[in-house]
Amino acid sequence: MRRILAILLENEPGSLSRIVGLFSQRAFNIESLTVAPTEDASLSRITIATSGDDRVLEQIVKQVNKLIDVIKITDLTERSHIERELLLIKVLAMNEKSRTEVKRITDIFRGSIVDIGKQIYTVQLTGNAEKLNAFIETMGNETEIIESVRSGCVGIARGEKALRV
Amino acid sequence: MNFLGTIKGKHMTTNSFTGAEMVVKALAAMKIKYIFGYPGGTVLDIYDAIFQQSEFEHILVRHEQAATHMADGYSRATGEVGVVLATSGPGATNCITGIATAYMDSIPMVVLSGQVPTNLIGDDAFQETDIVGCSRPVVKHSFNCRSVEDIPNTISKAFYIAKSGRPGPVVVELPKDILMPHNKGEFHIETDVQLRSYNPTEKGHPKQIRKAVKAISSAKKLVVYSGGGIVLADAAELLTELVETLNAPCTNTLMGLGGLSGTHKNFIGMLGMHGSVEANKAMANADVILALGARFDDRVTNNVKKFCPNATIIHVDIDPTSISKTINAHIPVVGLIDIVLQQLLDELIETDYQIDQKANDSWWQQINQWRAVNSVGYTQGEGKIKPQRVIEAMYKITNGEAYVCSDVGQHQMFAAQYYPFAKPRQWINSGGLGTMGFGLPAAMGVKLAFPDSHVICITGDGSIQMNIQELSTCSQYNLPVVIISLNNRSLGMVRQWQDMIYGGRHASSYMESLPDFVKLAESYGHVGMQINHLEELDDKLTEAFNIKNRLVFVDVLVDELEHVYPMQIRLGAIDDMWVRKGEKA
Ligand SMILES: Cc1ncc(C[n+]2csc(CCOP(=O)(O)OP(=O)(O)O)c2C)c(N)n1
Ligand SMILES: [Mg+2]
Numbered sequence: 047m048r049r050i051l052a053i054l055l056e057n058e059p060g061s062l063s064r065i066v067g068l069f070s071q072r073a074f075n076i077e078s079l080t081v082a083p084t085e086d087a088s089l090s091r092i093t094i095a096t097s098g099d100d101r102v103l104e105q106i107v108k109q110v111n112k113l114i115d116v117i118k119i120t121d122l123t124e125r126s127h128i129e130r131e132l133l134l135i136k137v138l139a140m141n142e143k144s145r146t147e148v149k150r151i152t153d154i155f156r157g158s159i160v161d162i163g164k165q166i167y168t169v170q171l172t173g174n175a176e177k178l179n180a181f182i183e184t185m186g187n188e189t190e191i192i193e194s195v196r197s198g199c200v201g202i203a204r205g206e207k208a209l210r211v
Numbered sequence: 212m213n214f215l216g217t218i219k220g221k222h223m224t225t226n227s228f229t230g231a232e233m234v235v236k237a238l239a240a241m242k243i244k245y246i247f248g249y250p251g252g253t254v255l256d257i258y259d260a261i262f263q264q265s266e267f268e269h270i271l272v273r274h275e276q277a278a279t280h281m282a283d284g285y286s287r288a289t290g291e292v293g294v295v296l297a298t299s300g301p302g303a304t305n306c307i308t309g310i311a312t313a314y315m316d317s318i319p320m321v322v323l324s325g326q327v328p329t330n331l332i333g334d335d336a337f338q339e340t341d342i343v344g345c346s347r348p349v350v351k352h353s354f355n356c357r358s359v360e361d362i363p364n365t366i367s368k369a370f371y372i373a374k375s376g377r378p379g380p381v382v383v384e385l386p387k388d389i390l391m392p393h394n395k396g397e398f399h400i401e402t403d404v405q406l407r408s409y410n411p412t413e414k415g416h417p418k419q420i421r422k423a424v425k426a427i428s429s430a431k432k433l434v435v436y437s438g439g440g441i442v443l444a445d446a447a448e449l450l451t452e453l454v455e456t457l458n459a460p461c462t463n464t465l466m467g468l469g470g471l472s473g474t475h476k477n478f479i480g481m482l483g484m485h486g487s488v489e490a491n492k493a494m495a496n497a498d499v500i501l502a503l504g505a506r507f508d509d510r511v512t513n514n515v516k517k518f519c520p521n522a523t524i525i526h527v528d529i530d531p532t533s534i535s536k537t538i539n540a541h542i543p544v545v546g547l548i549d550i551v552l553q554q555l556l557d558e559l560i561e562t563d564y565q566i567d568q569k570a571n572d573s574w575w576q577q578i579n580q581w582r583a584v585n586s587v588g589y590t591q592g593e594g595k596i597k598p599q600r601v602i603e604a605m606y607k608i609t610n611g612e613a614y615v616c617s618d619v620g621q622h623q624m625f626a627a628q629y630y631p632f633a634k635p636r637q638w639i640n641s642g643g644l645g646t647m648g649f650g651l652p653a654a655m656g657v658k659l660a661f662p663d664s665h666v667i668c669i670t671g672d673g674s675i676q677m678n679i680q681e682l683s684t685c686s687q688y689n690l691p692v693v694i695i696s697l698n699n700r701s702l703g704m705v706r707q708w709q710d711m712i713y714g715g716r717h718a719s720s721y722m723e724s725l726p727d728f729v730k731l732a733e734s735y736g737h738v739g740m741q742i743n744h745l746e747e748l749d750d751k752l753t754e755a756f757n758i759k760n761r762l763v764f765v766d767v768l769v770d771e772l773e774h775v776y777p778m779q780i781r782l783g784a785i786d787d788m789w790v791r792k793g794e795k796a
Contacts, residue, residue, distance in 0.1 A: 056408055059355055060343060071348045101535070108532040114352040114372060117408040211407065 048077070049103055050122040050129060050201045052209050053092040053110060057083050061115040065092060068113065074098065074106050078131075078198030089117070089211070093200045095175075120209055122201045129174045132197040134160075135182065138190040139167040147188045155181045166192060175199060228398050230359045230390040231256035234323065237366035239266035240400050243294050245285065245659060246270070247278035251298025252338060253325025256390040270659070270688060273680040275302050277652035279309020280678070283318050284616055284653030287639045289660045290445065292319045292373050299325040299387075300338030304345060308646060310380045311349040315643025316466060317443060319378035321369045322346075328388035329357065343384050351379030359389045359396035371404035376411030377530040378443060411529065415546035415554050422542050423501070423525045424558040430499035430523075431570040432577075433459045436482065439466030439642070440504015440528060440548045442635040449552035450503065451475070456559060458566055460578055462490035464505050465627055466642040473631025474611075479578060480587060483511040484779045485624045488586035488788055488796045489578055491779070494519055495786040496577070502526045504548045507538040508643075517784035527551050586777045586790050587628045595770035596745050598622060598697045602629035604752050605667065605695060613665035614639060614657045616692075618650035618674030621703040624775045626669045648677025654692040655685060665693065665756060672698045672722050682735040685762050693755055694764045696728065699771040707774045711789075712781070732764035742767045 055061050062081055069076050077095040084091050096106065103121065110119045122129070139145045139162075148167050152159055157171035171181055178196060185191060203209070228236065234257050238246065247270045250258045261269050272278040275297045282293025293313070297303050303324040313320045327336040343353045352372050356365045362385070369381040388394060427433060435457070441450050447470050454461045454477050461471045462482040471478050480487030482494055494500065500522045505511070507526075512518045515537055526533075526540035527548060534543045544551055589599045602625050605613070611633055617623040617640040632638045639657060641649040654668035668675075675696050685692065697703075706720040729739030738761050742751050748767070755763040777796065780787040788796040 060347075060353070063344070064347060067347050101539075105532065105536060112530065112532050114406070114409050 047099070048095065048097045048123070050127070050199060051094045051096060051107070051110070052120050052122050052201060053094065053116060054084070054118045054209055054211070055090050055092065055113070056115040056117070057088055057090040058115060061090065062092070064113050064115060065094075065110065068109055069094075069096075072105070072109060074102065078196070080198040080200055086211075091209075093198070095199050117211060118209055120203070122203055125207070126204045127201050128204060129199050129201045130172050131175055131178055131199040133171045133178045133181065133194065134168060135171070135185065135194040136166050136168050136192040137185055138165060138192060140165050144189045148185070151181070151184055151188060155184075157181065226397050227395045229256065229260070229392050229395055230362050230385070231260040233359065233362040233396070233398055234366065234385065234390070235260040235264050235266075236398055237363040237400055238294065239264070240363070240402060241292070241367065241370050243267045243292070246294045246296050247272055247281045247285075247656070248296030249275050249278060249298065249302055251300075251302045251325065253299040253327060253387040254296060254323075254385075254390070256387070256392070257296060257323070257325075257385075269296070270684070272652070272684050274678065275305035276309050276648065277678050277681045277684070279306050279320070279322065280312065280646075280649050280652035281656040281659075282320055283309060283313050283649075284639055284656030285660050286318050286320060286656075287653070288614060288636050288657040290636070292321055292370055293656070295320065295322040297322065297324050298338065299327055299342070300340050303342040304340055307346060307349065308648075310346055310382065312641050312644045312646045312649060313380040314349040314351070316439060316641065317378050318380065319374040320380040321366070321373050322380060322382045324382060324384050326384045326386040329386045330388070332386065343382060346382045349380070350382050351377075353382040353384070355384050356389065357386070359394050360399075362389065363398055363400035367400055367402055368404050368406070372409065376409075412545045413547050413550055415527065415544040415551040417554075419542060419544045420551070420554045420558050423527075423544060424555060424562055424564070426499050426523050426525055426542060427457065427501060427559075428562065428564055431567065432496060432498045432574045433457060433501065434493045434497040434499075435459045435461040435501045435503065436464070436494065436505055437461060437467045437470045437503040438464040438505025441467055441470035444504065444548040445635065446504075446549040446552055447471070447635045449549055449556070453552055453556060456556065456564070458571055459501075460493050460575070462486070462493065464508070464511060464642070465640065467505060468627060468638045469632035469635040472633045474633060478631075479582070481627055482785070483508075484513070485628065485775050485777065488584050488777055488786070488790060489581040491786040491788060492581045492796070493578055494522075495784060497522045499523045499525065502528075502540075503552070504528060506533040507536070509537065511785070512538060513779045513785050513787065514782050519785065584790060584796065586788070586796065589773075591745070593745075596742070596748055596767060598625045598699070598769040598773055599629050600745070601695065601697060601748065601752075601767050601769065602626050602669070604749050605669075606630045608749075608753050608756050609665045609667070613637070613667050614654070614661065615667045615669055616640070616650050616654035616657055618668070618670040619645045619647045619704075620671045620674055621699070621707065621773070621775050622669055622671045622674075622697040624704075625697070647674040650674060651678050651681050651692075651694065654694075655681060655690045658690045658692050659688070668692050668694045670694060670696050671703060672696060672700060672725055673702045675728075679731070682732065682737060682762070682764075686736045689760070691758075691760055691762045694762070695752075696764070696766050697769045698725075698728070698766050699769050699773070700725065701771055703771070704775070710774065711778075728764055728766040732762070737762040737764055740765045
């Protein structure tokens, strides 16, 4: 089962490598990982999308918690949450027809065209992984995808619940 | 040691120190007595500062791996943090095996490693390795120290992390430029460390304690399964009290031996791969298993799918990751084992616990039947000396009071089986990593701490050669340990597996061209002795233990065909065992 873990940890040299090392050392899966400092620069926040059965998940959470640098970890997928990912994608828009198609699909998915070249449009889209997948698939059916980059997902719990020190 | 001097008063007027001086001052503030190490370019400033003080002593080994094992042995015997100093690059990488050994057995250790100057880091400078990166999977934590002022508190944090919670090794990397004389700073040290990201649980959750006692109280076939956590937490007395209160059978893991005395009437032997039949049978048939500071290691459980299907498992451990990792715990309790044991004892009184006499009697009757098989047994006969016989002699001569430090192999299992340890910390071995070469340096560390006790290194012809160079360190610091090598002219444990599993094909399990160990010992200035006949075994061993002020290397030629029994059958349940060749339990 796919899970999204949010980790709050000390923003110190080596703390990210300890997380990454732990996942590879114990053969845990990483689908995506994002990291950045929080509003308090002494802290970093990591979002990891991973998968595994309940036992594996329990071990992942415990093992991450055991790292000295880690302050808190929570499984966002346990309750209702917001999940977002950013996609930047370059597609071929050679002629009037394909330009219109690209524009139309982008509008439907509520994305935006952020750069235009002679033959290439760059589109930005945010959403959850499913939406991004669907967008890429639809776009690929209409025109050629030149390049794409995804940020990996970030997430936050809905409502009162907060991950903080 | 004659090279020790003092710097009394030298810097007392000012609070400005070099990084190297800060390292030494911080170590002194941690009240260490010994540091084990080997010099090299990046740590020469630290060596210079150590040379000019008298608060603690530096022990110069002959290989950095031995420094880590020596610090480790010292720690296992005393409970204090073992401290190591190594230079960058090869010095640091030589420590990795010792760090991993300490990590697997949760031994508190601080390893100070030199590093190339900060401005050269990343350039593949001479003797640069990323030791923090290399050691990452086998440390509890590590620090890159990057400024002079950071040194004292980094060291004090390292000690705190190493010894608190589930103990383990911590690496501190010190680049040369922050140690050198041109770079000075103010010395401030916080010995009462607080970390917002690290607060190990101490007390067991009261609800879990109540649940545990309820399960214990309704058990008809209870087994106490205790591990190295009891030893590390100095909780042997509480364990004994609990076992006696419950009149429960108690088995110890390889790491937990001595947690309950090996001669206690409730002790049913070690469990696991080479455990006693009664211990493994009791586990397999238990209705409640109380696991205390043990981790259901694969060398205990055998096939996890067949593990004790009818038991309710109560698992007490300081480390939540140990709980339900390999075997699902029905009642997990996270906490320091000594505190939780006290909580359990209190709750038993609170709930007016009474032994269910009928159930207890019939459980013991059953266990005594299993015991009658005498699975940990051997026949000496007229011929070659049996290795087990040597351990028994060793036990008698030392009154069961020696520190026994083991290497890895058959000799290790024989020692675990035939030397009933009365106290925790008496049995010192590399259980988790199984590091050949651990025994001698570990014994040296123990001897340093307890010079008046018998300290034995039980070893084999293979293992002893993995750190044999330390015989030289023993001469330098006069460490008269007694080395007893069960010389079977082979990598016995490997050969046993080849006999049992690989159709008797002895691929590379022979030690051809063994040295003359007697002469070898003598060349280092020690006493060497060989024992070849059964008739001379007891007398010569006694003689060896009577030589008080010199290291004695006893090379005992034992029966090379002996196998360690009992032995679990691969992929079977915990109690599927060979008791003797071709005979199942
Ligand atoms: C560093 C290391 N390398 C290899 C092994 C695998 N191993 C386990 S026991 C053993 C044989 C040990 O031989 P010896 O020390 O003579 O002991 P014996 O089994 O003969 O008593 C080997 C090679 C190990 N445990 N450690
Ligand atoms: Mg051997």
